[in-house]
Amino acid sequence: MSRHQRSRRATPRSRRLAVPPLRFFLPLTVLVTLLALLVLRGMANNEVFHDERIAVSVDKGTVPPSVLQGGPIVDARGARNDKPVSYTIPDKTVVLSFDDGPSAKWTPKILKVLADEHVHADFFVTGSMATRNPSTIRRIVAGGHEIGLHTFTHPDLALQSSTRLSWELGETQLALAGVAGIHTSLFRPPYSSTADALDDWSWPVTKEVGSDGYLVAFINKDTDDWKRPGVNAIVKAAMPELPGQGEMVLMHDAGGNRSQTLAALPLIIEKLKAEGYTFKTIGEALGTGSANTRVTGYDLWAGKAFLWCTTFSVRLMPWLVALLAFVGTAVFLRFALMLVLSVVHVRRTRKRGFSWGEPVTEPVTVIVPAYNEQECIANTLLSLARSDHPIEVIVVDDGSTDDTASIVEELDLPMVRLICQPNSGKPAALNTGVAAASYDLIVMMDGDTVFEPSTVRELVQPFADPRIGAVAGNAKVGNRDTLIGAWQHIEYVMGFNLDRRMYDVLSCMPTIPGAVGGFRRTALDQVGGMSDETLAEDTDVTMALHRDGWKIVYAEKARAWTEAPGNLRQLWSQRYRWSYGTMQAMWKHRHAVLERGAAGHFGRVGLPFVAVFMVLTPLLAPAIDIAMIYGVVFVDPYKTLGAWFGVMGAQAVLAWWSFHLDGEKPWHLITLPLQQVVYRVLMYMVLLQSWITALTGGRLRWQKLRRTGEVGLDVTMGEMPS
Template sequence: MPEDVPPGLTPFVFSDPLGKRWPRLRILLLITGVLVFLGTVLFVETLFIAPRMTAPFSLRQLKGQLKSLQTQNPAGQRSAPNSLLWQKFEATKQAAKKLAAPAAVTGSPTATPARARRQVSENEVRLAFYTNGDPYSYSSLEQHASQITHVCPEWMSMVNGVGDLQIDADARVLKLSQNKGIALMPLLTNLVGDTWQPEAVENVAHGPPERQEKFIANVLVVLRNAKAAGVVVDWEQLDPTYKKDFTDLLGKFANALHRDGRQLWLIVSPGQEIDYIDFDELSPYIDRFVAMLFDETSDVDASGPLASRMWFEGWLHVLMEDSDPGQWIIALGSYGYDWVIGGKKAELISFPEAMSRASSAEIESAEVSAPGYNAYFYYEDNDVEHAVWFLDVVTFLNELREVRKQKAGGIALYRLGTEDSAIWDALSTPSDFKFAPSTRSLLEVLHGTDTIADVGDGEIVTVDESRADGMRSLTVDKDGYLNATYTKFPEFPTLYHQGAGDAHEVALTFDDGPDPEWTPKILDILKAAKVKAAFFLVGVNAERYPNLVRRIVDEGHEIGNHTYYHPNLALCWPEHVRLELNATQLLIQTLTGRGTTLFRPPYAADTQPARLADLMPLQIAQDQNYLVVLENIDPQDWARPGADVILQRIKQQRHDGNIILLHDAGGDRSQTVEALPRIIEYLQARNDTIVPLSKLLNTTRDALMPLLPGGQTMSHYISSTGFRVVHAVEEFLWAFMIVATALVLVRTLIVIYLAYRFRSSPPADFAEPVSVVIAAYNEGKVIDATLQSLLKTDYQGELEVVVIDDGSRDDTAVEVEKVAATDGRVRLIRQQNRGKARALQRGVAAARNELIVFIDADTHCQRQTLPRLLAPFIDPNIGGVSGHAKVGNLRSFIARCQSLEYTVGFNLDRRAYTRWNCITVLPGAISAVRKQAIDRAGGLSLDTLAEDTDLTLSLHKQRLPTVYVPGAVAWTEAPETVRALSRQRFRWAYGTLQCLWKHRDMVFNWKYRALGWFSLPSIWFFQIILVAITPAVDLFLILSLPFGAWRDLLPFVIVFLATDVILATLACILEHENVLHAWRIIPMRLIYRPMLSYCVWKAILRGVKGAWVSWGKLERTASVPVRA
């Protein structure tokens, strides 16, 4: 036999006399284990080997499509459209002076009392414009906060003519400005989306005073909440006809701000836009005028300089002429425009993006020199000619010198995030441009930083992470202006964009599916509209719903890889990213017979990754020949804002790009389904054509989703088999979780209902003779206290106490003899060590009375324990009674947890089970049985380790009812260490398993009613099966943490814990214990679950092996206090 069995041992449940079961099973397990291990290794190996895929070469080599284009500088050939407006403005200004009568000067532009502008500091103002939603803008602000005095974030827009505001506050800017001591000057515009709304200002300016007051009050509320120093007003495209109304409104606005201790700054955009400004009338009230001296050539003009020297200096002089220079802030630009020659509108680009395009196109050089002192270059992208003009630190320094010559009140940078970073090193350079060597190095070396540049149009990208420094040489020309020659352009991490398609081509994409509820509905809508879309699949969902994946492909849609578990890839190791991609790719190939070259990263589906960490997964995907599909139109349908809002957001963003992001899984997508037909109708109404991604890329569906070669390779066979096994295991675990959760809830409700309906029998005048049987083995520390507590009972009937010393090696017998010498009710019987069951057998045989009480040697009874325990026997039909065992030694956390377990798991259940006569165990710690009932049940069995459970089930077979008496309290000693507890629970688990197997004929047997259909199945499921499978579920939960699947598991975990807490709370209430103790159930589960799983599996293994298990011995501490 696997283990030596003591001579003369009675055959026991699970015994294997021939010892053949375990060797045979061991061989089978070994063979199965080896096969599973080899299969797992091969399957995992396939996951780490990237499947072969090939995207069209032209779609992957975007960098090579950029070429230098040699074009002469047009700056000397033509003037920008707005280059001479400053001269016209100066002429108009001079004419107005001659016509103005000296006495015509008025002191107030409004009917309200005049209030002069506030005195401002003479220190140079350094204002920076901040763009909401641009991560580079915030990064620049955070990095250079100490070098600016004011920040102007996009904050408020006038959205109608009644004074209402659209607020777009950035909490990060608010917090940073307060922490760094930067004055916050929010921007107030009449820009809604990309459209200026002049009526929003005109209707307020020309409207009744109440409307103006409402508008001013709304602004003040925003400024007060933000603790702002004031507001910067930027109103454009206003009708000069209303100049007097605008002047009055601004005067009233200024007075209100000044009374509130805040300032009013007014943006002046050179050109026709300033005709509405009456400088003479407003100068006493406006704290600062902010002149935007850039955009000489706007984005809708033909390409040209952005701030040529003559244009800049002309406007600078004419604006500040006859003005207080300190009242003027001069905004200097640092950005660029990329024009498509012959196109309608230029793209605003940052300085790093201009450098990246020049480097990618292998531009040899560019210059900042006379006459314009603006840099430019030309390049060709896929045979399309481009012109790039940009403003750098060299232009900035030339302009800064002129501004300081005019003694302006300060400068402003437009804008944070697009600037040449050398500007921050140039703010304190000398006006003669005689740089110190260290400063010159800072200005001439162009560092290739982590800033990510974008090249091209479209939302399908490839990545180039290369970085390299560039160089420009600085000189001063004969006119004293700073010149520069770019000899090597720096390289920045770059996203190359493609797939812009035609202006009226748009693609629909759906993420996170498939989902059995929403994906079919979306497919039905697309089919009815004869529209094709792209579905980016999450592997775990594709694995669960393979038929939906096949339907998507069969109906002509495109599919893409959206990772397996939808993690945030920026937080993942590279190996994890590859595993996510490979697993999903293999699954798609297995299900559809096609691969896919399309990939969209979870949580990063935006067109502007801001960190290198965001590029890492894109680069890995690109290395595996994926095309990364981003998006510019995101209505955020996942947030469930409503179908109307989803549609409205798409309308607002339609001009931003050609790819729309929606979701067909990941939650309730009813709003997406509701909005989709309306989205399609809207797009078709504006003459858009909904096309697949392949059309945007000017390729075919088969090129993006290549068919696999004929025949299944060994790799695909292994992966397909592995996925089927994984799917089966995962489906089993999910099904198990669902069933287990449902059963837990049902059982909880039943137990609560029955426990509340439990009623104790009234005390009865019962005094029949009784024998207390105690089996003792090495109980010298505790036996005296146990006997003394028994002998002090209030029970009025005849009492005898029979103690069987089962071969103790300590002074147990001596202690019993001492008590017996003083009280004749105590008898001692000694025998060789033969086990607890045989000791109890002998005690029952020696008992003189019909009623037998079983008590453990460490159990302390109270005076009323025996009277209450025996009272139910007044009914002659009662076969056995369970007492109320409680933990008496509460010194350790482990013991206190067991106390709660006794309260919840044992005593609460017995309350409930009594109602349906389905108690499964009369505990050996405190119970009573008729001797005649023991005989009818076949006596105390020796073939299980749990003789009390075995006896109880045998009583049920004899139709002998059992009841529970909560008032019959006995205090027992519980293990105080995890090791001792583990040994005890292993014995309990093994004994319980023996009894369940022995009495398996009772399960689902109508003959035993609630016992066969409720309490015994509960033990099988909740104490054996559930506990045994718990490690797999826990492992499933742990492995899901880095993959995001924990969100699906979390509800089940919460339900389990919630039911535990509810039952514990109810049990504490019924036991009149502190309900706060119920919360111990949560940490208790963390300790008990793995330990109980270990004990159950150890018991199962011993049972399979047919191994004999001894009762063992808990080391006593005698720590149960004496209670009356």
């Protein structure tokens, strides 16, 4: 066994660092919070848990006759649960009750009529309406009226579980506490009417809410005002059956156009007053005092917190929806732009007779920065030895602690020079290589990358144009046989190389990939070489070249095969560094937005593209998945899934096209739907952590990925389409 083979030993398990839980906990907390805000907004708008089913039963065997034949108010509280008591409204007394509110439009107008007539009434409110109209609730309380519960989302509780019932009442009490600092002991079931309409389905609900301490209020007279039968019909329906008989009248202050209710109300009051009736609340009619009690302490603050969160969600969501709509529109426009401009790029670069100028045949210096690359460095150098273009190779060993330098020496390749230096970082290693280079054209590659024989030749041909300062090559994933490798293969072909065709046509290439990039030495010298001010030295130097007036293009045939991270932990580390470094480079070159010429073009075209599609869109993309979950569960699953699959379909078309352009077999695309979801969440987490690092002024040090050396020379045998 050779020393080269012996050196490929596994990293001891004890030296592997555990993934900090915070990197997962914080982003997932934000996603869960976003989902909770969506649910709160849905509750406030009666979208979540909405159920319009109505129970139908004719059996009344379980309902006590005393209840069926009694008054509209049923007391099944505490000890009376087994022997409920019903109360009638005293003679010559009317309780006006309004359901389904409050409404911001109609309830204040009804309150004005009641105030003008010096009449108090009962308002059975839903929690969703209360959270949307808090000031109206406070006006009801301030006017001396009584408030009762009418559930939160207005379902027929006969069809709901006990848990749902408790939730409907509890959340509405929270809303009342937060809005007006009160709780109430009054309850009216949705879709209820007179007490003699109770049946074997609805009676258990009355008993259960009674056991929770609620007085259940039914009615004597239903005006059917919600049907809008006409003002006279509403007034007529409100009149007592027998002269002098007390009654509880049902009307509505929300749920639709209540102009007829508003017009009928003063007529009802005047007519009944003329007959000697007085108007009271339920508490006043029964002589028990108000059913509304003030809350303090925990109940009050819990209610205020609930109201604040609900209000925040209602106000936030339109902005978030608008932002997501903008991002969605931008993404589809980008899809269209990538398709169109990729066609433009292909027609321009593949047309018969195309060339950058006279063939570039001059020798090239290839710089390979290496830090602990013992698993890969042999394959990298052997691939360069097969190059069909004259090259010298400079391997800069940046303080490796493994056998990287020894392997380079053992290979003893004539075109390879080894320079060893103390560990100083990749930018310093690259600058060392540039300083030692013999030639003006320089190719930079990673120590885990394998070149095809034609890669260097194809990469330097654009330098026939003296305006070109750098060239981006075609980086491809070599270890694509695993699920994670296949996902990254899709990302490289679809997300990187198709992007580069678009950026080439727009003249705003943001990054020369570290795996395969060509530079004119003069251009590098003018921008000060590779900078260590950011963790994305390749993005940093590319932006600097744009600002210095150099043109940067994409060479699709200059293919390099790189070893992508083999697990999610390493993928996280790599993308965290990329994301944070990209943010650093954008901030460093932000002034390009205000500059003129090529620098200004990049600043006003390239930087916004990077900001929107490499930072903002991935950060917001998981919100689209959260919205999809919300839509499937609470809104319309068919339309939601249809829209989601529509987006997936558009991405699939774009992915197939990108694979076609790169001459790749499309069978890896079967993992595209899962890749899109996993990558969205992963990139969201990475970007959120990067933002936190940036905003807190944290420093992210270089993170070395563990390599396996599985990308060998055999991966370079593929053919690029003509």
